[in-house]
Amino acid sequence: MTRDQATRDSANTSDSRQPDLHEAETIAPSDPNATVYDSTRAGEGSVSNAPGYDTSRFRMVRPHARGGLGEVFLAIDCELNREVALKEIQVRHADEPVNRARFLLEAEVTGRLEHPGIVPVYGLGHYPDGRPYYAMRFIRGESLKSAIGRFHANKGTDRGRGERELELRRLLGQFLEVCNPIAYAHSRGILHRDIKPENVMLGPFGEVLVVDWGLARQVGQADRDDNRQPVVSSTPIGTGFTLDGSLLGTPQFMSPEQAQGKLADLGPASDIYSLGATLYCLLTGRSPFEGSDLATILARVVTGEFPAPRRLVRSIPKGLEAICLKAMNLRPEHRYATARALADDVERWMADEPVSARRDSLPTTVVRWLRHRPMFLPWIAIFAIIDFAVVVDSPTVQALLGQQVAVLKLSLKNLLLITVCFVQIQTLIGAAFGALVGLFRGGVMPAVERGAGRGFLIGFVLVAIFAAIGGVLLLSTLWLGFR
Numbered sequence: 001m002t003r004d005q006a007t008r009d010s011a012n013t014s015d016s017r018q019p020d021l022h023e024a025e026t027i028a029p030s031d032p033n034a035t036v037y038d039s040t041r042a043g044e045g046s047v048s049n050a051p052g053y054d055t056s057r058f059r060m061v062r063p064h065a066r067g068g069l070g071e072v073f074l075a076i077d078c079e080l081n082r083e084v085a086l087k088e089i090q091v092r093h094a095d096e097p098v099n100r101a102r103f104l105l106e107a108e109v110t111g112r113l114e115h116p117g118i119v120p121v122y123g124l125g126h127y128p129d130g131r132p133y134y135a136m137r138f139i140r141g142e143s144l145k146s147a148i149g150r151f152h153a154n155k156g157t158d159r160g161r162g163e164r165e166l167e168l169r170r171l172l173g174q175f176l177e178v179c180n181p182i183a184y185a186h187s188r189g190i191l192h193r194d195i196k197p198e199n200v201m202l203g204p205f206g207e208v209l210v211v212d213w214g215l216a217r218q219v220g221q222a223d224r225d226d227n228r229q230p231v232v233s234s235t236p237i238g239t240g241f242t243l244d245g246s247l248l249g250t251p252q253f254m255s256p257e258q259a260q261g262k263l264a265d266l267g268p269a270s271d272i273y274s275l276g277a278t279l280y281c282l283l284t285g286r287s288p289f290e291g292s293d294l295a296t297i298l299a300r301v302v303t304g305e306f307p308a309p310r311r312l313v314r315s316i317p318k319g320l321e322a323i324c325l326k327a328m329n330l331r332p333e334h335r336y337a338t339a340r341a342l343a344d345d346v347e348r349w350m351a352d353e354p355v356s357a358r359r360d361s362l363p364t365t366v367v368r369w370l371r372h373r374p375m376f377l378p379w380i381a382i383f384a385i386i387d388f389a390v391v392v393d394s395p396t397v398q399a400l401l402g403q404q405v406a407v408l409k410l411s412l413k414n415l416l417l418i419t420v421c422f423v424q425i426q427t428l429i430g431a432a433f434g435a436l437v438g439l440f441r442g443g444v445m446p447a448v449e450r451g452a453g454r455g456f457l458i459g460f461v462l463v464a465i466f467a468a469i470g471g472v473l474l475l476s477t478l479w480l481g482f483r
Contacts, residue, residue, distance in 0.1 A: 057123075058086050058135055069093055069214065070103060074138060077122070084122060088133035100132065102214075107134040109190055110213045117181030119211055141204055144174060145197035145281075152285030171282055172346055174200075177208035179275060179343035186268040186339060189219045193266065195274035196253040197281050215249060219267060251297045252287035253277040256330055259301040269332035272339055276327025279346075283320060284312045288328065304330040319349045322358035430455020 058075040064085065065072045075086040087107075093099040104124075111121035111134070122135040151167055178200050182192060192199075193215040201209045249258050255273035258266060280288045288306040289297050300306065306328075309321045323345050329335045336342040345355045352368060354360055360368070430451040 058084060060086065066090070067214070069099055070106075075135070077135065083138045084135045085119075085138040086133055086135050088127070089131055091131070094129070094131045104132055106214045106216065107132070109216045109218075110134075110136070113181070113185055113188065113190060113213070115181045115184045117177055117208055117210055118185070118213075119209055139201060139203050139207060139209060141202050141207065143198050144171075144178075144200035144202060144278075147171060147174070147202055148197055148282050148285060169350060172350060174202060174208050175279060175282060176343045176346060178210055178278065179339045179346075181210045182271055182275065183339035183343070185216070186219075186271065190216055191219055191266055191268065192216050192271050192274075193258070194249050194253075195271055195278060196250050197278055200278070217263075217266075249274075251294060251301060252289045254301060255332070256302045256304065257332065259298045267332070268338065269335050272327055272335050272342060273329075273332075275339060275342055276324050276335070279320075279324045279327065280306075280309060283309045283316050283324060286312070304328075317349070319355045319358055320346075323349065323355055326357040428455065 057077060057079055059078055061074045061076060063071065064074045070087050070089050073086045073088070075084050076082070077084045089100060089103045093103075107121060107124050110119070111124070114120070119137050119139070122137070124132065124134040126132050148171065151171060155164075178195075182195065185192060192210065192213060194212060195210070199210065199212040201207075201211050203209065251259065253274045255266075255270040258270050277288050289300050291297050291300075309316045309324055310318070323342070326345075327335055327342055336345070341356075345357055348355050352371060354365075354368070433451050433455075435451065
């Protein structure tokens with residue numbers, strides 16, 4: 001049976017229980033291990049060949065993607081009646097021991113990583129001709145690269161600043177969901193070695209999945225071709241191209257040590273650099289290193305020659321820029337110790353807390369402290385009013401004022417001082433009561449802040465009530481006097 005006949009037979013045997021599938025779902029050949037349908041990239045490339053064999057459990061539906069080593073097909077799991085992605089080694093590589101071992105290692109490594117952010121492997125098998133394949137979850141969605149591109153493409157629209165801030169935080173939340181599976185893989189001694197926005201898929205219901213573990217390796221375990229030197233080429237390359245050979249990874253997102261071809265010496269710090277490059281792309285809308293010449297890009301990666309994020313987009317917060325630059329530090333020991341530490345710093349920025357990558361200036365620290373403790377703002381306002389009243393009451397100021405104006409100012413000042421002191425006393429009483437409650441219930445400072453806020457509110461309300469009563473009495477006296 002020919003490959004084309006196998007495809008036609010598979011399509012003709014579809015029954016009414018088959019899930020609803022879209023037409024001709026394909027993605028670019030530069031995404032060799034894709035297991036997710038990206039509607040924004042459909043039609044960029046095509047896979048012309050169908051699989052040579054059907055399995056007893058999985059029925060092929062159509063080609064989905066092809067890479068340098070393997071190809072992926074959309075298939076139906078006949079036992080559970082569900083869609084799956086079936087990946088097999090290409091026929092032209094099937095008889096090469098090194099490539100077959102790499103394919104099997106990919107299936108084994110991916111199958112060992114059981115995490116919600118990693119595509120699960122359902123099974124491993126072999127066709128009658130001995131070619132291996134494995135089945136994994138098939139997800140419809142879009143890549144993080146597509147979401148980033150859409151975010152930056154809409155920059156010049158009429159959307160408000162709050163809406164863009166919300167979208168940025170949504171992307172940052174998705175970035176955090178990338179750090180978690182990478183941290184988990186590192187805890188299992190596995191390196192991804194090809195982290196980039198194209199290899200992060202976003203499902204329609206909030207799923208964030210790190211895909212394409214074809215270059216993954218155990219820490220300290222060398223590839224069979226690790227001792228070869230990097231290939232230097234002037235061939236134009238795309239921004240998402242994954243090199244396969246003596247130089248493994250994507251040049252625009254690989255670490256300097258990876259670009260030098262020191263694959264046996266790679267550790268978690270290399271993946272953390274790629275996470276930082278992914279964050280760079282999220283913030284700026286472009287990769288850190290751009291160009292069409294491979295040799296030039298690799299030279300820039302090795303020397304760390306890339307523009308700082310705020311040079312490209314001035315509105316990028318300084319804290320996020322510092323996080324990105326620390327993750328992309330030229331020296332591995334100066335990067336974040338773990339992927340989780342990188343995620344923690346991003347979470348601290350999102351919570352408006354100081355980040356470890358940057359020391360805040362004194363004004364920034366004061367402003368942040370006040371933002372987190374708004375109940376202290378009334379106290380500051382009260383003392384500012386008192387200081388103003390004292391200045392107004394000074395001999396120099398009084399000499400500059402006319403006699404009648406000075407008397408009026410003095411009366412208003414006295415009334416204002418009485419009001420301020422009364423509110424301040426109520427605020428201090430509330431703070432003291434809050435501190436007493438906090439001693440017994442725990443959390444003294446939050447209790448003090450709550451007590452101070454309530455005391456200020458009570459004092460302000462009482463002053464308003466007294467002022468209203470006084471005003472009514474005054475108006476009543478005036479009215480009776482006129483009668």
